[in-house]
Amino acid sequence: MRRIVTLLLAMLLVGCASPATSKKTLRYGLTLAPSGLDPHINASSELTIPLGSVYDTLVFQDPDSGEFVPGLASAWEISPDGREYTFHLREGVLFHDGTPFNANAVRANLQRVLDPQNLSQKAASMLGPLESVEVVDDLTVRLRLSRPFAPLLDSLSQVYLGMASPAALAEWGAADYQFHQVGTGPYRFIEYVPNDHLTLEANAAYDWSPPVYQYSHPYFDEVTFRFFEDAATRALALESREVDVIGEVPPHDAERLAATGEFALQAVPIPGQPLQLLFNTLRAPTDDVRVRNALLLSVDRPRIVETVFGAHSAVAEGLLSASTPGANLILPADAYDPAQAAALLEDAGWEVGAEGRRSLQGEPLALTLIVPPWGSNPEVAQLLSAAWTQLGAKVDLQVAPGFGPLKEAQSGGEYNLIGVNLFGSDPDLLRPFFASDGLYNWTGWTDPGLDALLIAGAESVAPRPERLALYAQVAERVAAQSLVLPVRDYTNLVVHRRGLTDLRFSPQGWNPYLIDLRPAP
Amino acid sequence: MESLPDRSAPGPVASIGRRIGEGGLTAFVAVSLTFFALRLGGGDPADSLMAQSLVTPEQLTALRASLGLDQPLLVQYAAFLAGLLRFDLGVSLYNGRPVVTVIAEQLGPTLQLAAAGLLIAIVFGFALGILAAWSRSRATADGARLVSGLATGLPVALTGILAILFFSFLPDAGMQAARGLFLPAMVLGFASSGAIARVVNSELLRSRTEPYMTAAAARGIHRSPRLLWHALRPALPLVISLCALQAAFLFAGTVVTETVFSRPGIGRLLVSSILQGDYPVAQGLVVLAALIYTLSQVIADLLAVGVDPRLRSGL
Numbered sequence: 001m002r003r004i005v006t007l008l009l010a011m012l013l014v015g016c017a018s019p020a021t022s023k024k025t026l027r028y029g030l031t032l033a034p035s036g037l038d039p040h041i042n043a044s045s046e047l048t049i050p051l052g053s054v055y056d057t058l059v060f061q062d063p064d065s066g067e068f069v070p071g072l073a074s075a076w077e078i079s080p081d082g083r084e085y086t087f088h089l090r091e092g093v094l095f096h097d098g099t100p101f102n103a104n105a106v107r108a109n110l111q112r113v114l115d116p117q118n119l120s121q122k123a124a125s126m127l128g129p130l131e132s133v134e135v136v137d138d139l140t141v142r143l144r145l146s147r148p149f150a151p152l153l154d155s156l157s158q159v160y161l162g163m164a165s166p167a168a169l170a171e172w173g174a175a176d177y178q179f180h181q182v183g184t185g186p187y188r189f190i191e192y193v194p195n196d197h198l199t200l201e202a203n204a205a206y207d208w209s210p211p212v213y214q215y216s217h218p219y220f221d222e223v224t225f226r227f228f229e230d231a232a233t234r235a236l237a238l239e240s241r242e243v244d245v246i247g248e249v250p251p252h253d254a255e256r257l258a259a260t261g262e263f264a265l266q267a268v269p270i271p272g273q274p275l276q277l278l279f280n281t282l283r284a285p286t287d288d289v290r291v292r293n294a295l296l297l298s299v300d301r302p303r304i305v306e307t308v309f310g311a312h313s314a315v316a317e318g319l320l321s322a323s324t325p326g327a328n329l330i331l332p333a334d335a336y337d338p339a340q341a342a343a344l345l346e347d348a349g350w351e352v353g354a355e356g357r358r359s360l361q362g363e364p365l366a367l368t369l370i371v372p373p374w375g376s377n378p379e380v381a382q383l384l385s386a387a388w389t390q391l392g393a394k395v396d397l398q399v400a401p402g403f404g405p406l407k408e409a410q411s412g413g414e415y416n417l418i419g420v421n422l423f424g425s426d427p428d429l430l431r432p433f434f435a436s437d438g439l440y441n442w443t444g445w446t447d448p449g450l451d452a453l454l455i456a457g458a459e460s461v462a463p464r465p466e467r468l469a470l471y472a473q474v475a476e477r478v479a480a481q482s483l484v485l486p487v488r489d490y491t492n493l494v495v496h497r498r499g500l501t502d503l504r505f506s507p508q509g510w511n512p513y514l515i516d517l518r519p520a521p
Numbered sequence: 522m523e524s525l526p527d528r529s530a531p532g533p534v535a536s537i538g539r540r541i542g543e544g545g546l547t548a549f550v551a552v553s554l555t556f557f558a559l560r561l562g563g564g565d566p567a568d569s570l571m572a573q574s575l576v577t578p579e580q581l582t583a584l585r586a587s588l589g590l591d592q593p594l595l596v597q598y599a600a601f602l603a604g605l606l607r608f609d610l611g612v613s614l615y616n617g618r619p620v621v622t623v624i625a626e627q628l629g630p631t632l633q634l635a636a637a638g639l640l641i642a643i644v645f646g647f648a649l650g651i652l653a654a655w656s657r658s659r660a661t662a663d664g665a666r667l668v669s670g671l672a673t674g675l676p677v678a679l680t681g682i683l684a685i686l687f688f689s690f691l692p693d694a695g696m697q698a699a700r701g702l703f704l705p706a707m708v709l710g711f712a713s714s715g716a717i718a719r720v721v722n723s724e725l726l727r728s729r730t731e732p733y734m735t736a737a738a739a740r741g742i743h744r745s746p747r748l749l750w751h752a753l754r755p756a757l758p759l760v761i762s763l764c765a766l767q768a769a770f771l772f773a774g775t776v777v778t779e780t781v782f783s784r785p786g787i788g789r790l791l792v793s794s795i796l797q798g799d800y801p802v803a804q805g806l807v808v809l810a811a812l813i814y815t816l817s818q819v820i821a822d823l824l825a826v827g828v829d830p831r832l833r834s835g836l
Contacts, residue, residue, distance in 0.1 A: 033789060035797055036616030043573035119584065119617070125574040175617035195627060195785035229789070230780045236682060237783070240689040242700065403572045404564025404798040422573065432575050439578065 026220040026500075026517065029237050029246030033195045033227040036121075038178040039159050040113045043122035045423060045510045048159040049247070050198050050225050052511030053218075055162025055183035058087055058106070059153055060210045061425065061507045066325030068153045071210045072101060072163055072184065082148030082461035089139040093208050095165035096188045103141040107133040108166035110143075118174045126155035128458075148459040150467060151426040158425075159511060184208070186218050186515040198225040200514075209515065214502060218515045238263060238495060245496040245503065245512075251310030254493040263495050267312040269323035270490035270509035272423035274316030275375055277384070277485045278433070279417055282444035285365055286416040290348040292482035295367075295417075298341035299387045305488045308379045312493060316486035319475050323489065325425055325507055341391060350392070358392035365393045370409045371419035373399055380487055381419065410442050417485065418442050425507050427471045428458050434478060443483045450477050537822055544815025548808070552605075555807040556598055559800050566590065566614055569798035588614065601804070610808065611801040613794075620805040624787060628809075631786035634705055634778065635771045641710025642767055645672070646717025651753075653718065654725035665718070673715030677774055681708045681781035705782040709774050713767045720763050724756030731755075758825040765821030769814045 030049060036042035039051050058073040073087040093101035110133045113123045128149035134142040145152070155161055165182035172180045181189040186209070187200035202218040209216040226243065228234050235253035237243045247268075249257070258265035285291045305315045314322060350358040350365050358365040367388060371377040378399045385395040400406035410418055420440060422429050431454045432438035436446035453474050460467040478484060492509060501520040504513045567585045576584070585591045589600065604611060610620035649672075652665035684704045691699055728734055729752070737751045776788030787806055794802035 033793060035613065035793055035799055038616065041617075042615065116583070116587075119570070119587075120574075121570055121615075122573045125576050125580075175612070178616060193626075193785065194623075195779075195789050196630075226783055228783045229793075230783075232678075233682065233685075233781055233783065236685055240685050240700075242783075402564070402569065402796045402798065404566060404569040405562065406564070407568040407572075408564035429575070437578075439576065439581075 023221045025222045025224060027243045028223055028225045029234060029243035030225050030227050031248040032229055036178060037192060039162050040123045041118055041120050048511040050200060052159045052506060053187040053200060053514040054181055054185045054189045055159055056185050057162055058156045060212045061157040062212055063507045068157060069211045083145045085143040085152060087141050090208055091139060093184050094205060095182050095184050096203060097165050097168055097182045099165045099167045101163060101184055102138050103135040105163060105166045106141045107135055108169060109163050112169055123160040126160060148461050150458055150460045151428045154426040187223060195227060213513055214516045219518050223514055247492050247494045249493045249495045251312060251493060254495050255310060257495050262498060264498055266494045266503060268492040268494055268505050268509050269321060270423055270492055271321050271324035271425045272429060273421035274321050274486045274490060275380060275488045276421050277417040277419050278443045279483055280415050280444055283416055288348055289482055290344045294341040294344040295388060296482050296485055297337045298391045299384055300336040301487055304380060304383045308376050309488055313491045314489040316489050319430060319478060320427060321489040352392055356392050357394060367393050367416045368396045368414060369417045370398045370400055370415045372406050373401055377419045430474060431458055445481060445483055447477060537819055540819050540822055544818060548811030548815055551811045552808050555804060556601060559803055560594060564798060566798040566800055570614055610805040613802050614799050620801045623802055624805050624809060627785055627787045627790045630784060631775050631788060634775055634786060637702060637706035638709035638771050639768055641706055642713035642717055643764060645711060645714035647721055649714060649718035650721025653722045669715040669718035672711050677708055677712050677777045678781055680711060681778060684708050700782055705778045705784055709771060709778045712774055713771055716767060717763060720760055724759060725752050728752045728755060757828045761824045762821045765817040768817045772813055
């Protein structure tokens with residue numbers, strides 16, 4: 001036994017004595033050990049954090065202006081009918097394995113994404129109605145769509161459609177490529193050990209930095225990522241100097257760390273839908289718009305957000321987070337007004353009876369809430385339940401343990417409100433939620449006018465402001481029916497040790513521009 | 522195990538055979554229950570898989586068909602059992618890799634952690650149990666009992682975080698090394714040591730009044746050897762089967778330990794595969810857990826026969 005103790009101590013000491021390397025290494029804490037790391041196949045937001053620096057995309061989106069700027073494509077034209085995109089590719093770009101980047105590489109990548117065998121969980125649907133990819137010449141590629149698809153550039157600017165070396169794709173099958181990824185980006189993919197770590201190394205040959213990056217070369221020679229799924233241990237990982245940067249730190253830990261002066265807190269807004277609950281319009285009592293409106297008016301959302309998320313989260317004011325590029329879809333008439341809420345319920349016939357409980361013709365005002373377990377949904381739902389109990393409702397709150405059970409509960413239809421939202425930087429993500437035949441039409445609402453607006457938005461070839469005006473009309477129609485209760489704009493609380501500067505993120509909010517990270521002067 | 526075997530008692534070979542049979546049956550029942558529980562309570566895996574994707578309902582139907590999820594549940598179950606007989610656990614829904622590979626690459630770190638944890642549990646457990654039973658100082662004995670009570674009572678999530686905080690004075694490299702195996706094994710081992718300490722303690726207290734102890738004292742054998750050999754030896758079979766149980770418990774304990782220390786391993790794999798609805802992987806891990814449980818029982822029986830001659834008389 002003594003030998004074992006000695007051995008353990010020896011291991012510890014060897015660890016202490018290992019020489020400091022001269023390599024400039026950055027250690028980044030991830031909050032999820034992805035079950036798959038292939039950007040073309042898997043869907044997690046987390047995988048974009050390391051892989052955003054491994055791959056370049058045809059275009060990039062400027063995080064400040066929301067405009068699309070050249071990436072691996074130096075220029076592009078869109079046909080007037082919006083169905084043909086011609087990309088002129090940058091010359092002299094090499095993948096990390098030496099393979100030249102060209103039009104054939106673009107075609108090989110897009111074909112891989114679309115191959116039904118590969119079961120792409122996100123990227124394939126981001127390509128919308130893409131029909132064919134034509135290699136015009138070595139450095140020109142043309143994408144043909146069966147219908148116009150306004151979100152295409154937004155899709156092509158994301159890591160899920162990053163350009164991978166066709167040689168590496170051919171060498172490794174769909175299941176194994178994730179361990180041998182080869183892109184053209186500022187960092188090379190070195191090693192991925194599932195649940196343990198992922199290592200990137202600076203790409204010395206990087207010579208085609210897009211305008212969204214401030215620097216043309218990385219400062220850190222090596223970036224290692226480790227996974228911290230347990231929210232309670234994330235602050236600890238920073239304090240015990242296990243990592244230099246970590247995201248999704250719980251609000252109270254983040255504030256405490258920032259207050260020590262040793263760490264800096266950066267609140268990064270995440271575009272897409274806010275934390276929200278959808279009203280089921282097919283089930284009483286939320287089939288009555290007056291009841292839905294009353295429920296909206298009776299919750300003090302700023303106080304809920306403050307209580308659950310602290311000072312760093314914005315109260316959601318619309319169908320899309322304020323940080324969603326170009327989108328500012330304000331929902332009118334949702335200010336806190338419990339008196340008005342009570343009046344609406346009275347008007348709908350819900351009278352207060354014994355113990356303050358409301359009922360209509362002997363039927364109690366009963367609400368069923370179903371929420372997913374992540375993103376503090378249960379805490380928010382708890383506070384909503386309290387507000388609605390106050391209003392005289394009987395509330396049954398259920399937490400579904402994962403997406404599968406949530407979807408199953410939704411299929412059963414026995415809910416009045418359900419929590420679900422998607423992230424993304426193009427307003428077309430509203431379509432599955434509010435189109436009659438949408439996959440996420442969990443409100444059960446059907447409105448041909450809304451359908452027409454959503455399709456017009458998806459297929460718009462008009463300049464951006466005109467396209468966005470369509471979504472303002474969508475927001476108005478949704479607000480008129482009180483279909484959704486938005487709560488909080490998602491904010492990723494990233495904390496890093498002092499001494500780092502220029503930590504910037506792509507418009508989707510998750511993936512950092514690692515090339516720009518510098519030590520503070 | 523306590524009573525002397527009578528004439529009809531089966532020999533150890535037959536008994537171990539029976540144990541394997543029972544274990545196989547337990548494993549089969551556990552695996553079957555999990556199969557249905559995952560599918561009936563966890564929703565449709567195709568939905569989870571495509572949660573981030575704006576697929577059409579038709580694409581979703583096609584996906585279900587290609588994954589075989591459109592088949593009746595009993596047909597899927599039969600296909601799963603047939604695969605099991607060929608040691609084929611299928612492929613992960615999320616990354617298309619064989620389940621056997623996915624589990625194998627996470628198994629090493631967990632085995633390493635569980636083995637180190639078990640060693641520490643045994644060392645701590647015996648030390649605390651012996652101290653509590655035989656210390657001449659009342660304070661030491663009570664202290665040992667208190668520590669073993671805490672070991673059982675404190676959750677690994679708490680002791681893990683305390684350990685990280687306590688050791689964060691180490692230099693960076695030392696912290697990395699300590700977090701790798703030393704701290705998680707200590708935390709895990711400490712949690713399991715309480716149960717061992719309690720059994721060692723009670724067995725020692727019981728044996729104090731046994732005639733063979735008086736005989737040993739009368740033969741002039743000193744206190745320490747008397748304690749370590751004469752008193753402890755009869756307690757070993759019980760302690761060994763407890764250790765086997767602890768080995769299974771340790772395996773379960775790695776789930777939390779791996780998460781707190783952000784260490785690779787099958788515990789984290791199990792949690793993520795269940796939450797994401799990656800049924801083939803979750804299923805494979807249950808098969809593995811059932812195997813480990815059965816194996817640890819058989820090994821415990823063999824060891825018990827090794828240390829207790831009374832159990833060999835059936836030969």
